[in-house]
Amino acid sequence: MAELTFTPVIGIEIHIRLKSDSKLFCSCSTDTDAPANTNICPVCMGLPGTLPVLNHHVVEQGMLAGFAMNCGIRPKSLFFRKSYFYPDLPKGHQISQCDLPITTAGYIEVHDADGNLKKIRVHHMHLEEDVGSLHHSASDGRLEGADTSYVDYNRSGTPLAEIVSEPDVSSAAEAVEYVMTLRRRVIYSGASDVELEKGMMRFDANVSMKCSDGRWGHKVEVKNMNSFKALERAIEYEIKRQKKIMLQGGDVIQETRHWNDAKGITSSSRVKENYRKFIVEPDLPPLYISQEWIDRVAARMPEMPDVRANRYVNDWGVPREVADVLTDDKNLADYFEACVAAGANPVRASHWVRTEVLRVLNEKGQKISAFTVKPETLAGIVARVDGGTLSTTQGREVFDKVCAEGIGIDDAVKSLGITEGGVAGNALADIVASVIAANPDVLDEIKSGKDKKGKKLKFLQGLVMKESKGQAKPQEVAEAVAEAVK
Amino acid sequence: MELYELNLWMLMEGLKAGKFSASEIFTSCKKRIDQCEGEIHALITRTDDTPQSAKEGVLSGIPTIIKDNLCTKGIRTTAASRILGNWRPPYDATAWTRLKDAGAVLMGKANMDEFAMGNTCGNSAFGPTRNPNDTSLVPGGSSGGSAAAVSAGYVPFSLGSDTGGSIRQPASYCGVYGLKPTYGMVSRYGLISYGSSLDQIGPFARTVRDLQIVMSVISGHDKMDSSSFRDKPHDFTHNEKPSIKGKKVAVVKEFSGFTLDAPIADAMKRVQKVLADEGAIITEVSLPVVSKYAVACYYALAMSEAHTNLERYDGVRLGYTVKDARGIKEMFERVRSYGFGAEVKARIIAGTCLTEPTRCEEYYVAATKVRTLIAQEFTRAFGETDYILQPVTPSMPGRVGESDDDAMKGYEADLYTLPVNLAGLPGLSFFTGYAGGLPVGLQLIGPRWSDSELLDAGIILENHLGGPRIANGGVK
Numbered sequence: 001m002a003e004l005t006f007t008p009v010i011g012i013e014i015h016i017r018l019k020s021d022s023k024l025f026c027s028c029s030t031d032t033d034a035p036a037n038t039n040i041c042p043v044c045m046g047l048p049g050t051l052p053v054l055n056h057h058v059v060e061q062g063m064l065a066g067f068a069m070n071c072g073i074r075p076k077s078l079f080f081r082k083s084y085f086y087p088d089l090p091k092g093h094q095i096s097q098c099d100l101p102i103t104t105a106g107y108i109e110v111h112d113a114d115g116n117l118k119k120i121r122v123h124h125m126h127l128e129e130d131v132g133s134l135h136h137s138a139s140d141g142r143l144e145g146a147d148t149s150y151v152d153y154n155r156s157g158t159p160l161a162e163i164v165s166e167p168d169v170s171s172a173a174e175a176v177e178y179v180m181t182l183r184r185r186v187i188y189s190g191a192s193d194v195e196l197e198k199g200m201m202r203f204d205a206n207v208s209m210k211c212s213d214g215r216w217g218h219k220v221e222v223k224n225m226n227s228f229k230a231l232e233r234a235i236e237y238e239i240k241r242q243k244k245i246m247l248q249g250g251d252v253i254q255e256t257r258h259w260n261d262a263k264g265i266t267s268s269s270r271v272k273e274n275y276r277k278f279i280v281e282p283d284l285p286p287l288y289i290s291q292e293w294i295d296r297v298a299a300r301m302p303e304m305p306d307v308r309a310n311r312y313v314n315d316w317g318v319p320r321e322v323a324d325v326l327t328d329d330k331n332l333a334d335y336f337e338a339c340v341a342a343g344a345n346p347v348r349a350s351h352w353v354r355t356e357v358l359r360v361l362n363e364k365g366q367k368i369s370a371f372t373v374k375p376e377t378l379a380g381i382v383a384r385v386d387g388g389t390l391s392t393t394q395g396r397e398v399f400d401k402v403c404a405e406g407i408g409i410d411d412a413v414k415s416l417g418i419t420e421g422g423v424a425g426n427a428l429a430d431i432v433a434s435v436i437a438a439n440p441d442v443l444d445e446i447k448s449g450k451d452k453k454g455k456k457l458k459f460l461q462g463l464v465m466k467e468s469k470g471q472a473k474p475q476e477v478a479e480a481v482a483e484a485v486k
Numbered sequence: 487m488e489l490y491e492l493n494l495w496m497l498m499e500g501l502k503a504g505k506f507s508a509s510e511i512f513t514s515c516k517k518r519i520d521q522c523e524g525e526i527h528a529l530i531t532r533t534d535d536t537p538q539s540a541k542e543g544v545l546s547g548i549p550t551i552i553k554d555n556l557c558t559k560g561i562r563t564t565a566a567s568r569i570l571g572n573w574r575p576p577y578d579a580t581a582w583t584r585l586k587d588a589g590a591v592l593m594g595k596a597n598m599d600e601f602a603m604g605n606t607c608g609n610s611a612f613g614p615t616r617n618p619n620d621t622s623l624v625p626g627g628s629s630g631g632s633a634a635a636v637s638a639g640y641v642p643f644s645l646g647s648d649t650g651g652s653i654r655q656p657a658s659y660c661g662v663y664g665l666k667p668t669y670g671m672v673s674r675y676g677l678i679s680y681g682s683s684l685d686q687i688g689p690f691a692r693t694v695r696d697l698q699i700v701m702s703v704i705s706g707h708d709k710m711d712s713s714s715f716r717d718k719p720h721d722f723t724h725n726e727k728p729s730i731k732g733k734k735v736a737v738v739k740e741f742s743g744f745t746l747d748a749p750i751a752d753a754m755k756r757v758q759k760v761l762a763d764e765g766a767i768i769t770e771v772s773l774p775v776v777s778k779y780a781v782a783c784y785y786a787l788a789m790s791e792a793h794t795n796l797e798r799y800d801g802v803r804l805g806y807t808v809k810d811a812r813g814i815k816e817m818f819e820r821v822r823s824y825g826f827g828a829e830v831k832a833r834i835i836a837g838t839c840l841t842e843p844t845r846c847e848e849y850y851v852a853a854t855k856v857r858t859l860i861a862q863e864f865t866r867a868f869g870e871t872d873y874i875l876q877p878v879t880p881s882m883p884g885r886v887g888e889s890d891d892d893a894m895k896g897y898e899a900d901l902y903t904l905p906v907n908l909a910g911l912p913g914l915s916f917f918t919g920y921a922g923g924l925p926v927g928l929q930l931i932g933p934r935w936s937d938s939e940l941l942d943a944g945i946i947l948e949n950h951l952g953g954p955r956i957a958n959g960g961v962k
Contacts, residue, residue, distance in 0.1 A: 049555075051712065092800060
């Protein structure tokens with residue numbers, strides 16, 4: 001009997017916090033780090049008699065996010081009430097576009113196991129409001145063992161985009177590439193900063209397995225992944241778990257499972273999946289989006305990272321691998337382009353940004369947005385190395401000095417004792433003379449013809465180079481020493 | 487004549503002419519409330535506003551009462567439910583803000599059926615209100631307290647809300663005028679929701695002219711309510727001699743076979759004659775979908791919306807709560823079990839069932855489609871007529887406590903009022919006269935946004951039929 005093979009069938013749901021100063025249905029600030037319950041009002045507290053009013057800026061942010069996933073915009077979408085009881089959900093229902101979303105379908109491209117491009121279809125993206133957050137009084141802040149729970153409604157009503165993929169993902173690696181690419185594109189669009197450490201991106205995955213013998217396992221919804229790593233591990237775990245069950249001839253139970261990051265396992269959610277129903281939100285009229293509005297927002301869409309990387313490769317000859325690194329972070333790519341705009345050679349500048357700038361940022365634990373060396377300054381250093389007035393090594397030293405002390409190129413050159421253009425002519429002759437004067441025995445040996453292999457000659461050249469602090473050209477040093485020992 | 491007996495426009499003119507002061511009006515109304523309130527119980531909360539603190543405006547120093555489902559900043563607002571406890575809203579409903587800014591003085595918050603669910607004013611956690619014309623009878627509901635207060639002369643005008651007849655029916659039972667405006671005419675911001683797509687705030691008064699005055703103050707766009715209209719304000723200026731000559735007034739063909747109490751049937755005939763004498767053309771329209779499906783459609787939608795509107799009452803943020811619950815589930819259960827009355831619970835359960843995933847298509851979604859048909863039917867009907875004349879209710883008011891047992895009877899009694907809410911139309915409940923000492927009201931309906939024309943027609947009817955007198959108010 002042939003060995004059974006399994007194909008994972010995975011769909012991913014992503015929640016992204018959209019960038020907006022004010023909440024989705026009221027004018028409260030979206031600063032969730034503020035002291036608890038300070039950014040709240042009767043509307044986002046769901047007080048009796050209050051009504052939601054749609055924030056049109058958030059609608060535009062949603063449109064940008066949709067464009068980033070190659071989605072179309074629906075001319076008419078609706079809001080619904082999604083009911084469930086939870087203390088951090090003030091109205092007892094969440095206002096969500098779940099049933100008639102703002103976007104139509106789209107896609108994100110990833111690489112499959114063979115390295116070929118593959119489209120992961122996005123079923124739709126919709127707008128919805130976030131809930132508040134719970135704080136439990138147990139010593140570890142968790143629910144178990146807590147006497148009291150406190151609710152902070154600062155997050156209540158902050159705008160979210162929910163992105164639902166088709167079950168086109170076949171591996172944990174594809175899942176990670178899908179969410180990373182999607183995140184990068186959304187950041188580029190300006191719709192969200194998607195700061196992972198601030199919980200601005202959360203994942204759920206629907207995982208099922210197709211067996212080569214024709215069996216198809218039930219779908220399992222895995223929740224509670226807040227990082228790329230967690231998503232990857234949870235999917236890998238679930239694939240292994242389901243495969244094992246199916247190999248033993250068992251049935252995978254359709255259920256919701258919870259990812260436990262500390263233990264590295266998924267476990268059956270003890271809480272029954274909340275039974276949810278939708279009615280049309282009667283307090284909000286349908287959202288109509290005209291073609292004119294779509295065009296206006298679409299005009300704000302910046303170049304997407306893949307298009308940008310292609311331009312670097314095709315127009316400027318930047319190596320593909322470097323172009324990908326630069327465009328991974330929009331701000332880094334912007335920095336690189338500013339260097340080029342300031343006159344730097346694109347290929348050289350791309351290497352400099354990729355190696356030197358990233359090295360310094362890593363050392364400092366800094367983001368490019370906080371980097372103090374202006375692109376014009378880096379362009380200046382690159383130009384001098386390019387023009388030969390600084391060696392590559394000197395260029396690096398100058399760059400480090402500029403980074404460390406925040407000074408200009410000329411000051412850095414001076415303080416490093418570098419003579420631009422190098423030691424040559426009379427200066428070089430002086431050094432050669434003094435080196436020879438200090439080593440009469442070596443000179444004698446050479447003159448006597450014993451230095452057949454030229455070792456002593458090399459030794460003198462080395463001393464000269466050292467005296468010149470490496471600023472002399474090797475060829476010139478060799479010639480000057482040879483002349484002096486004649 | 488006591489000042490409390492004067493209508494709103496008379497009080498405004500008297501104040502302007504310096505015939506009396508706002509303090510005198512206030513004192514007179516206060517005395518009248520003291521005199522009747524023990525018997526009528528129109529109020530849940532009496533407030534201590536005074537004319538001295540009133541703002542300058544068209545209603546400067548005029549006392550008023552508003553239904554207790556309208557939020558009042560710092561003043562207990564209950565929606566006649568235990569679940570709101572002693573909640574004092576941190577904000578004012580827009581309609582109340584507009585009255586306050588115009589100088590109105592709040593005398594109290596009116597009793598109602600809990601969360602506006604009911605048509606007797608008997609489903610109140612604070613006990614029933616009685617009809618000021620005969621205290622053994624119900625005042626109607628849900629805005630029974632607001633209607634009774636105007637009828638008994640507590641105040642010259644009041645505000646109520648109408649989801650399926652909650653202004654028009656108590657206005658008719660109590661013998662006052664009540665307008666359910668076009669959906670979107672008055673901001674709902676601060677109105678504690680029952681059926682959000684049906685709810686509308688409107689005024690009660692003892693003259694149609696007074697309704698015009700109040701509408702000119704409370705109507706208009708509010709950016710806090712996305713369903714409030716955005717066009718230019720409507721003109722509610724009073725015209726003493728409006729004309730209905732050549733206009734068509736229709737009765738509904740399908741309703742002709744339904745039984746009406748004799749005084750109501752008589753009033754229908756009398757009013758048609760009055761209108762015909764004024765030059766109106768009496769005609770007939772057909773509303774087959776309305777007559778067959780409106781009641782079922784209405785309750786399916788109202789209950790579906792209501793149960794989601796009431797999900798927010800969980801004891802976490804406001805109102806009644808329990809301190810010793812173990813776990814959030816127990817807390818929710820105990821708060822909602824004690825906090826809600828029986829009728830509210832029944833409608834929450836019905837709404838939950840009607841929208842439950844396996845039934846949602848069959849009930850809730852189907853009802854939304856029927857609603858569209860009903861709206862289209864009215865649009866067609868208003869292509870053939872300018873107004874529709876019909877009863878408010880098929881019967882005269884029942885006795886206090888009587889109709890509470892048979893819920894379905896109560897639901898069906900709303901057939902004449904609730905189609906108006908389904909189609910978002912304006913409906914005027916007007917006084918036609920007395921029968922056996924009890925007021926008899928009828929209803930005139932117009933197309934959407936015809937509110938001011940509807941009130942003009944109301945002026946004609948009032949001129950011919952005469953206005954109501956102040957009800958005895960249970961005074962022995």
